[in-house]
Amino acid sequence: MTKNKSTDPTDTSVELLRFTTAGSVDDGKSTLIGRLLYDSKSIFQDQYAAIEEVSKRRGEEEVNFALLTDGLKAEREQGITIDVAYRYFSTPKRKFIIADTPGHIQYTRNMVTGASTANVALVLVDARQGVLEQTRRHAIIASLLQIPHLVICINKMDLVDYSEEVYNTIQNEFENFAGKLDVHDVSFIPISALRGDNVVERSKHMPWYQGTTLLYYLENVHIASDHNFIDCRFPVQYVVRPYSDDYHDYRGYAGRVAGGIFKKGDEVMLLPSGFTTKISKIETYSGEIEEAFPPMSVTMHIDDDYDISRGDMIVRVNNVPRQEQDVDLMICWFHEKPLQERGKYILRHTTREARCIIKEVRYRMDVNTLHRDADSKQIGMNDIARISIRSTLPLFTDAYNKNRITGSIILIDEGTNETVAAGMVI
Amino acid sequence: MKYYLNHLEELESESIYILREVAAQFENPVLLFSGGKDSILMVYLAIKAFHPARVPFPLLHIDTGHNFPEAITYRDWLVEHYNLRLHVGSVQKAIDEGKVTEEKGYNASRNGLQTYVLLDELEKGKYDAALGGGRRDEEKARAKERFFSHRDEFGQWDPKKQRPELWNLFNGRKNFGEHFRVFPISNWTELDVWNYLAIEEVPLPSLYFAHKRNVFERDGVLLPESEFIARRPEEKLNEELIRCRTIGDMTCTGLWRSEASDLAQIIEEVATSRITERGGRSDDKRSETSMEDRKKQGYF
Numbered sequence: 189m190t191k192n193k194s195t196d197p198t199d200t201s202v203e204l205l206r207f208t209t210a211g212s213v214d215d216g217k218s219t220l221i222g223r224l225l226y227d228s229k230s231i232f233q234d235q236y237a238a239i240e241e242v243s244k245r246r247g248e249e250e251v252n253f254a255l256l257t258d259g260l261k262a263e264r265e266q267g268i269t270i271d272v273a274y275r276y277f278s279t280p281k282r283k284f285i286i287a288d289t290p291g292h293i294q295y296t297r298n299m300v301t302g303a304s305t306a307n308v309a310l311v312l313v314d315a316r317q318g319v320l321e322q323t324r325r326h327a328i329i330a331s332l333l334q335i336p337h338l339v340i341c342i343n344k345m346d347l348v349d350y351s352e353e354v355y356n357t358i359q360n361e362f363e364n365f366a367g368k369l370d371v372h373d374v375s376f377i378p379i380s381a382l383r384g385d386n387v388v389e390r391s392k393h394m395p396w397y398q399g400t401t402l403l404y405y406l407e408n409v410h411i412a413s414d415h416n417f418i419d420c421r422f423p424v425q426y427v428v429r430p431y432s433d434d435y436h437d438y439r440g441y442a443g444r445v446a447g448g449i450f451k452k453g454d455e456v457m458l459l460p461s462g463f464t465t466k467i468s469k470i471e472t473y474s475g476e477i478e479e480a481f482p483p484m485s486v487t488m489h490i491d492d493d494y495d496i497s498r499g500d501m502i503v504r505v506n507n508v509p510r511q512e513q514d515v516d517l518m519i520c521w522f523h524e525k526p527l528q529e530r531g532k533y534i535l536r537h538t539t540r541e542a543r544c545i546i547k548e549v550r551y552r553m554d555v556n557t558l559h560r561d562a563d564s565k566q567i568g569m570n571d572i573a574r575i576s577i578r579s580t581l582p583l584f585t586d587a588y589n590k591n592r593i594t595g596s597i598i599l600i601d602e603g604t605n606e607t608v609a610a611g612m613v614i
Numbered sequence: 615m616k617y618y619l620n621h622l623e624e625l626e627s628e629s630i631y632i633l634r635e636v637a638a639q640f641e642n643p644v645l646l647f648s649g650g651k652d653s654i655l656m657v658y659l660a661i662k663a664f665h666p667a668r669v670p671f672p673l674l675h676i677d678t679g680h681n682f683p684e685a686i687t688y689r690d691w692l693v694e695h696y697n698l699r700l701h702v703g704s705v706q707k708a709i710d711e712g713k714v715t716e717e718k719g720y721n722a723s724r725n726g727l728q729t730y731v732l733l734d735e736l737e738k739g740k741y742d743a744a745l746g747g748g749r750r751d752e753e754k755a756r757a758k759e760r761f762f763s764h765r766d767e768f769g770q771w772d773p774k775k776q777r778p779e780l781w782n783l784f785n786g787r788k789n790f791g792e793h794f795r796v797f798p799i800s801n802w803t804e805l806d807v808w809n810y811l812a813i814e815e816v817p818l819p820s821l822y823f824a825h826k827r828n829v830f831e832r833d834g835v836l837l838p839e840s841e842f843i844a845r846r847p848e849e850k851l852n853e854e855l856i857r858c859r860t861i862g863d864m865t866c867t868g869l870w871r872s873e874a875s876d877l878a879q880i881i882e883e884v885a886t887s888r889i890t891e892r893g894g895r896s897d898d899k900r901s902e903t904s905m906e907d908r909k910k911q912g913y914f
Contacts, residue, residue, distance in 0.1 A: 201620050202620055202621045202622075203618065203620060203621060204619075204620075204621035204624045204625070232887070271758050271773070271774075271776065272758070273757045273758055274750045274757055274758075274800070274801070275751075275757065276750070276751045276801075276803050278803075278805075282621075283621040283803075283806070285801060297778060298778075300778075300780070301778045301779065301780055304780040304781045305780075305781060305782075412616075412617065412618045415617075417617055425631070425634050425635065425638060426634040426635075426637055426638045428664060428665075428666075428667050429667060430666050430667035430668070431667075432666075432667075432668070434666070435666050435667075438666065438667075442634055442663070442664075443634075444627065444631045444782070449617065472662070473661070473662035473665045481617045483619065483624060483627055483628070484619065484623075484627055485626075485627040485628075485630040485631050485634070485663075487665075498638055522778050534787070536783045536785065537783075539638070592781065593781065593782065596780065596781045596783065597783075598780060598781075598783045598785060600785055600787060605785070605787035605788055605789065606777060606785075607777045607778050607779075607785045610778070610780045610781075
């Protein structure tokens with residue numbers, strides 16, 4: 189066999205950044221994504237030739253970048269984005285994963301899906317129109333899903349003569365509204381996706397703007413601390429038992445670190461049993477390691493011979509999660525079949541599966557205004573609501589705003605097996 | 615010590631998480647092995663995920679009978695070397711038994727016939743999850759694919775009824791007779807795969823490296839001389855220095871003129887290429903939505 193020589197690829201220190209975009213047909217989202225991909229040379233000739241040809245065949249004047257992301261037949265026929273599309277590009281500094289989602293209210297669930305793993309949310313505002321209902325909705329979803337960084341791209345600046353006044357008005361308008369949200373890091377960038385101003389290259393038309401370009405922002409925003417490095421949480425995913433002569437009594441607990449930094453020798457508690465023991469070894473395929481932190485996939489070993497299985501959690505003795513059967517959640521409902529109060533569902537939380545009953549709908553939240561409607565108990569597709577559930581097993585949770593992994597839950601319909609809701613622990 | 619992973623480490627961690635999730639959530643998974651670099655990467659990640667235990671599922675190769683001989687040599691070496699289990703589903707056998715009909719003409723390919731044999735093998739083996747090496751950057755229909763992709767009892771994909779996938783919570787619940795396709799390397803790009811294989815020094819089939827071969831050109835694509843392809847009189851053979859960017863059947867794998875003889879040169883070539891790797895796949899060129907159409911029917 190051909191054995192490779194070791195090579196030295198230049199980009200091994202590149203970090204991964206996931207961002208989400210939401211927008212409707214007219215706010216220039218596809219143009220912006222197309223611009224980022226095109227200017228970073230991530231569109232290949234054959235891809236470009238293919239969409240150019242289709243654009244021409246459909247009688248469109250310019251190359252329609254939406255065709256790059258709208259991959260399904262139905263989407264191309266109807267000229268809409270139905271689903272979350274994932275796109276990739278990279279620069280020498282970072283690799284980017286874009287979760288591109290449709291922006292209309294009927295696609296709230298897609299926005300929630302795209303937002304669930306994002307480090308950064310891009311919210312597009314048409315400079316001519318200012319902050320619209322849709323802008324507020326995107327910001328509210330970003331806040332609900334606790335996306336750490338929010339960028340408001342004020343687009344189509346070329347159509348308002350690159351006016352600083354327009355930019356300031358929109359920024360003020362947004363900040364007044366954002367005071368009500370749980371967002372910590374908001375930036376504003378005036379751009380023209382069509383003309384390329386402040387996307388990759390600095391704009392010559394807006395000398396009054398002192399900030400960075402969008403790409404510079406994406407390449408440099410500090411994401412290393414987006415994980416929780418304080419509260420040690422290790423959901424056991426899979427028990428590795430070789431049953432071979434070389435590894436007779438081997439028993440390793442495989443999983444992905446959900447929070448905190450685990451070290452060899454740490455005193456840990458096992459949940460749900462409550463037994464305490466020590467970490468005797470942390471290993472990966474390449475050998476033993478001293479520390480494990482999110483989002484590493486590792487295998488843990490403990491000193492004593494306790495029975496641990498999938499769905500259990502290894503935590504630090506002096507820092508334990510909540511262990512409760514009664515949990516309050518903010519949910520986004522995903523399914524055409526409405527939520528059944530007192531209905532039974534299957535839930536998944538970290539590696540744990542249990543059944544639960546929805547005890548009560550507390551209120552429905554208007555995703556455009558943040559208004560809480562306590563009289564509205566009808567929760568249908570795309571609705572956001574606060575509910576209380578009771579689970580058959582205790583869940584080891586943290587508040588979602590402390591830890592997005594131990595604070596998230598999905599609900600599954602028992603009859604159809606479909607995922608019907610995403611929940612965030614309050 | 616810095617507490618962050620670089621992008622390849624993070625992709626590796628994500629893929630290992632998904633492979634373990636499959637082993638935990640399904641009773642009888644199988645890894646679809648094509649012989650290409652993506653399925654080689656999958657095998658390698660599976661070895662890592664369950665080390666020091668044996669990979670807890672077999673490989674399934676759908677053999678069209680039109681393989682590059684080098685691909686089969688490599689496959690058998692890999693299975694032996696890492697102590698894996700291999701099942702082979704034969705397209706030739708399905709043809710001989712009259713279950714499928716071979717295409718005729720110059721562009722005849724057994725690509726489409728694989729779907730029947732694949733679904734047949736999945737049913738016979740009672741597999742409830744089939745791991746595939748599909749990546750979202752490969753093709754526009756694949757850009758919408760989930761990690762855990764549900765298939766009905768006919769093996770079909772319904773892109774409009776996909777389950778939402780949030781955080782790292784994967785819903786692999788299904789009814790009897792249904793199965794899942796799972797794509798652990800969804801978020802890798804072609805360049806990520808090459809960089810990772812280089813860093814990890816994973817041995818690869820010789821086909822990926824530049825070598826001399828008799829080839830001819832058809833519709834702008836270079837194809838290898840092969841007993842499986844009928845050449846038109848005007849299609850003349852030339853010996854050229856080429857390599858494969860993807861490995862599929864000899865009948866539909868376009869070759870690339872290349873001098874890249876080691877991984878560093880391949881990475882350089884991929885990084886500067888302006889054409890996607892599937893740009894040479896004649897199976898994708900049959901229509902604008904040929905991948906989506908094939909996927910709906912149960913293709914890889």
